[in-house]
Amino acid sequence: MAAPTSRLLPRALRASQKCSFRPQNTYLLQCLDDASDQGEPGHDVKYTTDLMPHLKRDSRFGELTKEHIDFFKQTLVDDNAIIDGVTKDASNDLEPFNRDWMKKFRGRTKVVLKPKNVDEVSKILKYCNDNMLAVVPQGGNSGLVGGSVPVFDEVVINLTRMNKIRSFDEVSGILVVDAGVIMENADNFLKEHGHVYPLDLGAKGSAQVGGNVAANAGGLRFLRYGSLHGNVLGIEAVLPDGTIMDDLSKLRKNNTGYDLKQLFIGAEGTIGIITGVSIVCPQQSKAVNVAYFGLESYEKVQQAFKEAKRQLGEVLSAFELMDAESQKFVHKKTEKKRPLEGDYPFYCLIETSGSNGEHDNEKLEKFLEHVMGEEIVADGVVAQDDTQIADLWAWREGITEAIGHVGGTYKYDLSIPLKDLYQLVEDTRARLESKGLIGDDKPARGVVGFGHMGDGNIHLNIPVPKYVKEVEEALEPWVYEWIQKKNGSISAEHGLGVAKKNFIQYSRNETMVKLMKQIKQLYDPKGIMMPYKYV
Amino acid sequence: MAAPTSRLLPRALRASQKCSFRPQNTYLLQCLDDASDQGEPGHDVKYTTDLMPHLKRDSRFGELTKEHIDFFKQTLVDDNAIIDGVTKDASNDLEPFNRDWMKKFRGRTKVVLKPKNVDEVSKILKYCNDNMLAVVPQGGNSGLVGGSVPVFDEVVINLTRMNKIRSFDEVSGILVVDAGVIMENADNFLKEHGHVYPLDLGAKGSAQVGGNVAANAGGLRFLRYGSLHGNVLGIEAVLPDGTIMDDLSKLRKNNTGYDLKQLFIGAEGTIGIITGVSIVCPQQSKAVNVAYFGLESYEKVQQAFKEAKRQLGEVLSAFELMDAESQKFVHKKTEKKRPLEGDYPFYCLIETSGSNGEHDNEKLEKFLEHVMGEEIVADGVVAQDDTQIADLWAWREGITEAIGHVGGTYKYDLSIPLKDLYQLVEDTRARLESKGLIGDDKPARGVVGFGHMGDGNIHLNIPVPKYVKEVEEALEPWVYEWIQKKNGSISAEHGLGVAKKNFIQYSRNETMVKLMKQIKQLYDPKGIMMPYKYV
Structure with missing residues (x-):
């Protein structure tokens, strides 16, 4: 190959070991010992209900008893399939499932269930539905909106033990996996077979395939390989009443009726638990x-x-x-x-x-x-x-961590039509400046914009040594109103979870919200799945 | 560029004008004068109810009266917006809307409505719903399963006059159009701006964007640009009760709630009428x-x-x-x-x-x-x-037409896991041979297999001079049972329409069909949209 002829000459970059800013498998545990980079700066993790005092436990939901635990133990016979904080003290064991990796959200679950197959999921979910026990499905717990941890004492159904690769076809590139397969494991497996997982993101070392799909994750390969709505070919899911929806097609095309699996992509676990995924994977680039x-x-x-x-x-x-x-x-x-x-x-x-x-x-x-x-x-x-x-x-990739060192960060993950994408950052900066809120000795230390330009997706971050009302009030709902005016999205790829539940009306009109509530009502009439979250 | 060095030497191919085997805009009218290449060979087009005598008109639906026509005339004020076969004889004018381009399916509608905007669609659809008038939405009428023509006297709502390109962003490649824009027109417009429509298919000269989306069309660019579930960013649709669902996002990513538009992709018009589409379009290849x-x-x-x-x-x-x-x-x-x-x-x-x-x-x-x-x-x-x-x-591209010259064709559009894709053709051939049904003087003149290998999608065609019971009985339900055993799809890209309504159970289990019927019931509780069709 000829040497570059442009004025743009390659320069020797300082060699260094490969940086990793990604939460790996062990990241969660590390976070528990290190409370400095996220959450309320300088403090241990507050309960979500302290952060959001308007949230009240719904009294329709039952409280866990020994009888419930006995049923779970009979159903999930394997050792380590249950963390039981009802009949004994298991606070330490439960803690990693109660709080998210950013240490922003924290719940008070007393039981974590780890089924190992779809039948077990079906049995325990039906039981929860029959007994009015609220449920939070949990994958790798790497979400950014508090979707994967309980708010109160919801039963956590964790998919970690459903971690089998079910099949892979090297000719078609179609992979079928249990929902609990960690995406990096899927990617490594695929690379051995000349393919890659069609999605890449910071949390790949802990995020699970089912969680990717439930959250409709975007990430770094979106520009090239597109949305999960196009790549996911089939889903196996359990509905709240225990019905197993086997739609685990291995076909690229199947025009026989409504494509119901699409509803589960981005539903964040609110209408059922995804237990299996069929996904088409591209060839690995040489x-x-x-x-x-x-x-x-x-x-x-x-x-x-x-x-x-x-x-x-x-x-x-x-x-x-x-x-x-x-x-x-x-x-x-x-x-x-x-x-x-x-x-x-x-x-x-x-x-x-x-x-x-x-x-x-x-x-x-x-x-x-x-x-x-x-x-x-x-x-x-x-x-x-x-x-x-x-x-x-x-x-x-180092931006998030670098900003995090200031203390806390007001984070917004936004879709905006391309021509206006950066205008928001400038307007935010001007707004905070006009209020005298930015500076080395001011509440906000800057206004930072970065993101997936190719997808029209920007991350607006405002680093602060500590969270203060003045900054928050200057930002919200102003940012959401700004987005609404531009027909943007207040959550491009992170979802709604508990963090953005109350802001959906800035991106979706009343009719759409009403139609969404119909779907929720249809699939989860008792409302046991992820109460306090989503639409 | 160097000359090819392989044994594979380019040969001069006989130059000829570009062949067109595609139904163009004028194709429909030509078909009406030429009854030889499809349908019951040698006959004019039979009514669908002759072909499928089990279909009975649902007496819940009202019959059209002058009063109905008066309402439609008040609502659609433009000339030519209504073809009225109720208060006068309009058989000839109605005929192109009553029969499909293959001349396989024929209905008896007495009125065709051509609204020109979403508000008109909303008003007439609400009126039909309130008055229990059955409805068939119609785009370019280029479908292959009899989905776009009435069976009895359903009101035809034809989208042809909704043909405006609403917007195009050259940086993001996002196109927003009325549903009635002909896909070739969209493609030509896009090419002027260095882009292409992400879908190509034989009927591009008559097929409309809304119809593409309603049918979840596959076609020739699927291997490269993927499914409409990934490419369609937003939909504007009218629900049977007249509700306008404005989900016409121009964003690549929007994770705020259930992705309801996905239900309309491939719903074949059974839960509402698509009136606008937002779609991301790739750069044109040089x-x-x-x-x-x-x-x-x-x-x-x-x-x-x-x-x-x-x-x-x-x-x-x-x-x-x-x-x-x-x-x-x-x-x-x-x-x-x-x-x-x-x-x-x-x-x-x-x-x-x-x-x-x-x-x-x-x-x-x-x-x-x-x-x-x-x-x-x-x-x-x-x-x-x-x-x-x-x-x-x-x-x-010439295969379909060449086979058509035999007379009629038993056609199957199937998805099959790649390793077994061609086995079906061989098994079908062996089956018909063993029954002595293939030969120059036999009922079947061959068994032909071709298709989109890259998508695992094969077209199985059996040309016959005339349709005879022996061949049909040898093929059905045997072909569908074969597909079921291989977990394939009985309709890869053509949909269900009226032709395959009764065969869905070969590709979808009982639970899935039940869940689909729930969706139909939710959006169209009176069942006015496309009765006699789909799930």
Whole structure:
């Protein structure tokens, strides 16, 4: 391959071990010993009901008794299938299932059930429904909206022990797994067979396939492989009354009736528990390239994105946006040499993944030549090896952790039509500045914007040493109203959970909310699934 | 670019004008004058109720009166918005809306309504619901299962006049259109803006976007761009009670509640009428390549497909399978020189679409070198220009028409796990042979298999000079039972309509059918939408 001919010369990036900012399998336990990076800064995790005092336990739900526990023990005969905090003290054992990894949400469950097959799920869920016991299904507990932990004493049905890969067809790429398979395990298995899981996200080391589907997770491969609504081919789920819905098709196409499985994608466990998933997986790309560049305006970012789509077409696999402030936070935290020498208001990270490295390099170089020549991009670097790829990605993936070191963060995960995507960050900054709330000695330490430009999905983060009412009142409901005016979404990929339950009307009209409540009523007439959450 | 180095030398294919086997806008009217290629051969189109005498008109539904017509006239004030066969004789004008393009299905509607906006749809649908008038929504009337024409005297609500492109965003590729926009018009509009409609199919000249979505159409770009469940971002629909469901999101990601629009994708108009669609459209590929080759066994076809996925990866846009018999029919009909000299039991057509023609050529040549060298593929040709591309595609797209010239065709559109995909054709052939039903002077003139290999979707066709009970009894329910044993689908991309209503149980279990009926009951409690059809 010829050396790059553009002004954009690859620079040696400081080699370092691959950064990992992702919650791994062991992450949850680490969090329990370290209360500094999320949640109410400087404190142990408060109960969700302290954070949200308007939430009241619904008295229709029964309280757990020894009799209930006896039924669960008869039904789940394996050792370790039950953590019983009813007939004995099991607070420590229950704690990891009561709180989320961000340490923002904390419930008071007294029992965790870990069924190992769909029949067990069916039996215990039917029993809960018959006995009016509220239920929270739980996967890897890596959600961001408090969806996977109880609020009060809901029964936690944890899918961790349903962790079998059921089948894989190398010709069609169709994988069928238990819902509790950890996505990184699925991805590793697939890589041994020349394929990849069609989804990638920070929490891959703990997030489970069923949870991905229940939450309709987006993540880093969305731009290339699209939504789970397109990739999930079948679902096995248990309805609240114990009905097993076996819709675990291994077919790409099946036009025989309503596609009911779609309702379960993004339902966050409110109408049933997903126990199995059939999903089509793409071939693994042989070649991956990453470039990082600086741009002078959001106008130029949009031009660069349009050109990237046009010129990189089928090999473009990520187009991520990071603003200047986000990169300052990462720099301050890591003290690493910055990829570019100059300062720019915007930075983008582009990734290509394809079946032929030489071709992909050529396309990327041609694209870079064009965007540099046209002065769309001001400066840039291209990674020369896997270490440099990891280093460049760290400037994107490290933002959340770097910001977290301030103390707490007001986080918003938003979809906005592309042309207005960054305007929100500017408007938020102006608003907080006009109120005198931003500065090194002020309640807010900055306003940061970054995200999946390719998907029209931005993360707006406002780091604060501690959560204060002034900042919160300046932000909410103002941010949601702003989103509503632009016909955006107040939750692009994180879901509603308990955190955003009360804000759905900013993204969905009254009719839609009413129609959603009909569906909830249809599948869960007693309302035992995830009360206090979702619509 | 270097000349191909493999044994596979491009040959000059006979140039010809681009073949069109697709129903165009004018096709419907032509059909009315030509009763030879489909339907009961040699006869004019029978009424659906003659074909299916078990269907009885539901007496709950009102009969149309002058009073109803007066309401429709007051509501739809434009000229030509109503074809009124109630207060006057309008048989000729109604006929194109009463029969399908295959001339297999024919109803007896007395009124066709052509609203021009969602408010008009809402008013007339609410009126029909209030007055117990049965309704059939109709788009381009290009369906294959009799879904878009009435069975008895249902009111036809035709979307043709809702034909506006509402918006297009060149950066995100998001198109919003009225449901009645013809897909070819959408595609042409998009091409002017460097994009394509994510779906392509034979009936593109008459099929409408709303119909595509209602039928969950698959077609030729499915392998590359995936399912409409992934590509459709929003839907505007009118429920039977007149409620306007405005879920016309222009966002790639929106995780705020149940994704209700998904229920309407593939619902075939049974729970409401789609009036608007938001859909994400891919960039137009600059380069297209097509290769056609012969293979010695289905085992080798599978190997070739696996290699194509592996080596062509992101540029592979079609992998179509045609058996020897299908190609003989095309040859007999067109008398064109065949692309390859030898005879093979299987032929495949591969298409690549990418952003760089040189790269794509290189990938394709390398792939062909490999599959020829490994003797996976026996012989092949690569198209050298657009004319040759069209000529090669004609050997795939011309099958349906070529078979049609025998008289009638028993058609099955099936999804089958890839390893067993062709076994069905062989088993069907053996079955009909063992019964002495195949031959030049026998009731069946062959058993033909072809289809979208890349999607696990095969079309099984049995051409007959006339429909006879012996053949039908040999095929049904045997074909459906065969599909059931393999966990396949009895309708991969055509839907249920009236033709397959009674066979759903071969592809969906009792629980799923029950859950589907719940959805129908929820949205259409009076059952006015498409009675006699679907689940």
